[in-house]
Amino acid sequence: xxxxxxxxxxxxxxxxxxxxxxxxxxxxxxxxxxxxxxxxxxxxxxxxxxxxxxxxxxxxxxxxxxxxxxxxxxxxxxxxxxxxxxxxxxxxxxxxxxxxxxxxxxxxxxxxxxxxxxxxxxxxxxxxxxxxxxxxxxxxxxxxxxxxxxxxxxxxxxxxxxxxxxxxxxxxxxxxxxxxxxxxxxxxxxxxxxxxxxxxxxxxxxxxxxxxxxxxxxxxxxxxxxxxxxxxxxxxxxxxxxxxxxxxxxxxxxxxxxxxxxxxxxxxxxxxxxxxxxxxxxxxxxxx
Amino acid sequence: xxxxxxxxxxxxxxxxxxxxxxxxxxxxxxxxxxxxxxxxxxxxxxxxxxxxxxxxxxxxxxxxxxxxxxxxxxxxxxxxxxxxxxxxxxxxxxxxxxxxxxxxxxxxxxxxxxxxxxxxxxxxxxxxxxxxxxxxxxxxxxxxxxxxxxxxxxxxxxxxxxxxxxxxxxxxxxxxxxxxxxxxxxxxxxxxxxxxxxxxxxxxxxxxxxxxxxxxxxxxxxxxxxxxxxxxxxxxxxxxxxx
Numbered sequence: 001x002x003x004x005x006x007x008x009x010x011x012x013x014x015x016x017x018x019x020x021x022x023x024x025x026x027x028x029x030x031x032x033x034x035x036x037x038x039x040x041x042x043x044x045x046x047x048x049x050x051x052x053x054x055x056x057x058x059x060x061x062x063x064x065x066x067x068x069x070x071x072x073x074x075x076x077x078x079x080x081x082x083x084x085x086x087x088x089x090x091x092x093x094x095x096x097x098x099x100x101x102x103x104x105x106x107x108x109x110x111x112x113x114x115x116x117x118x119x120x121x122x123x124x125x126x127x128x129x130x131x132x133x134x135x136x137x138x139x140x141x142x143x144x145x146x147x148x149x150x151x152x153x154x155x156x157x158x159x160x161x162x163x164x165x166x167x168x169x170x171x172x173x174x175x176x177x178x179x180x181x182x183x184x185x186x187x188x189x190x191x192x193x194x195x196x197x198x199x200x201x202x203x204x205x206x207x208x209x210x211x212x213x214x215x216x217x218x219x220x221x222x223x224x225x226x227x228x229x230x231x232x233x234x235x236x237x238x239x240x241x242x243x244x245x246x247x248x249x250x251x252x253x254x255x256x257x258x259x260x261x262x263x264x265x266x267x268x269x270x271x272x273x274x275x276x277x278x279x280x281x282x283x284x285x286x287x288x
Numbered sequence: 289x290x291x292x293x294x295x296x297x298x299x300x301x302x303x304x305x306x307x308x309x310x311x312x313x314x315x316x317x318x319x320x321x322x323x324x325x326x327x328x329x330x331x332x333x334x335x336x337x338x339x340x341x342x343x344x345x346x347x348x349x350x351x352x353x354x355x356x357x358x359x360x361x362x363x364x365x366x367x368x369x370x371x372x373x374x375x376x377x378x379x380x381x382x383x384x385x386x387x388x389x390x391x392x393x394x395x396x397x398x399x400x401x402x403x404x405x406x407x408x409x410x411x412x413x414x415x416x417x418x419x420x421x422x423x424x425x426x427x428x429x430x431x432x433x434x435x436x437x438x439x440x441x442x443x444x445x446x447x448x449x450x451x452x453x454x455x456x457x458x459x460x461x462x463x464x465x466x467x468x469x470x471x472x473x474x475x476x477x478x479x480x481x482x483x484x485x486x487x488x489x490x491x492x493x494x495x496x497x498x499x500x501x502x503x504x505x506x507x508x509x510x511x512x513x514x515x516x517x518x519x520x521x522x523x524x525x526x527x528x529x530x531x
Contacts, residue, residue, distance in 0.1 A: 088430050099437030144430060177442040178421035181344075181464050192343045196466040200427055200436060232438050237463030239423035239440040243448065282345075 028068060028087050033140055041104040041135035048132030050140040056130055057137050064119065069141030079119040082203065089144035090235045093218035098232040098240035100151025101144060107135045116215045154230055156223055157247050162255050162266055164274055170256025173249050175279040175288035177241055182207040185278040187260030200235045213262040225254050321516040323490040325523050327372045327482045327502055331530035333363040339467045346420040347397035347465065359402045360505060368486025369504065369528060371403040377501040377511065379477030383408040391415060394422045394441065399460065399470035403505065405479045406472065408455055414448040416441040421464060424448065426472060428458040457503065471505055502526040
């Protein structure tokens with residue numbers, strides 16, 4: 001025998017279950033996070049535990065990233081770029097292909113490195129164990145870490161020797177895939193499409209300016225730069241070029257990008273010697 | 289209390305599951321019919337603003353003789369409304385009913401088609417016919433199980449093949465050409481999209497009673513109940529109001 005209350009509650013639960021996939025950008029609650037409180041992270045030999053990071057998060061992270069990890073902390077109105085929404089599980093700095101979750105190591109590195117040109121500082125004050133715990137805590141905000149596995153990191157071949165030919169070939173790649181559409185022919189972030197760029201949430205966002213001397217957001221080594229355009233910066237207009245730039249060409253492009261940067265480098269002085277001109281967007285394809 | 293709620297949810301799931309199984313068997317066992325009709329726009333079609341493509345000379349040149357304009361309402365002869373997706377919203381059969389690979393082309397710095405309907409799990413192909421670089425950037429809600437991605441397609445790029453895991457209406461855009469916008473309408477079961485005159489036919493529908501839903505961007509929906517019999521197509525016409 002079923003009472004009226006039982007039937008009612010049964011109906012409500014059925015409705016709730018059916019409506020679940022239709023809610024838009026769901027705001028999750030503490031109860032959802034509680035189910036994932038045993039989330040772990042694995043970085044080398046370290047195992048991070050989400051529950052051990054609670055105090056650190058509340059003390060150091062919550063003002064921007066918020067109680068619910070949705071990036072809506074009390075500093076939200078005052079910072080730009082906006083704090084990351086951990087519930088969506090979408091991250092810029094990854095070693096994994098576009099549309100996949102980053103590895104624990106990627107998040108661990110981001111916490112240590114900080115994000116240049118944003119309010120996210122370097123958290124080198126944390127011990128490695130504390131950082132590993134925070135990675136697990138960041139993951140416990142999104143159900144994606146239960147339903148999906150991180151992507152397989154892209155393969156980066158060993159870095160070849162820089163040559164004049166490679167720098168010139170890198171310039172050809174820059175012209176062919178039209179990096180200048182946003183970044184500009186001199187890397188000054190003033191390409192024809194730069195002014196209208198928006199992130200995935202419709203907020204204005206600037207292309208990276210190679211010439212102003214700030215470090216690239218996801219690390220300053222050549223491998224870090226290689227990774228940026230081969231994985232894309234998810235959540236931003238920067239796409240992945242993995243299907244359209246071969247691994248060898250990717251190294252050429254890294255060398256050419258170095259010539260645009262303000263910092264002195266071997267590539268920069270070689271380009272100067274060569275008298276390398278910026279690409280010409282109006283020239284026919286292949287002669288830029 | 290908690291345990292009680294838990295059991296209520298479980299029993300609801302089991303009930304829904306049983307119903308799905310039962311209906312699924314019912315429709316799969318029968319022969320095939322179809323649903324046809326016309327979708328019209330009531331009232332004067334709103335003016336569709338022209339698009340300034342001067343930012344990219346390739347794009348503006350491609351539209352020299354026929355200027356590009358927004359495609360929110362594409363109305364044909366007699367008020368027929370194009371780009372309306374029709375699907376069976378109470379479909380309980382298998383998800384993928386077609387092995388066809390729908391194509392989404394980037395042509396003259398616009399999306400062709402503007403609206404691409406597809407089944408959950410159905411492979412679709414993104415191609416480019418343009419001599420300018422595009423980035424193809426669908427924006428699903430990751431909470432549904434559909435994960436956003438962002439890939440470049442420079443001139444001559446190979447097609448990108450993808451599929452979606454969950455039912456959702458997904459906006460697509462190109463960040464390089466901010467006027468480019470399109471839609472992936474991911475549904476479950478048979479579907480159709482209206483042609484230039486607003487006509488459609490949903491093929492391969494087994495006899496039975498269904499709810500047909502008509503979707504028009506960005507989130508307008510209408511439904512009708514139809515009964516499909518073998519050899520006699522069901523008819524369902526819809527009218528959207530001009531906004």
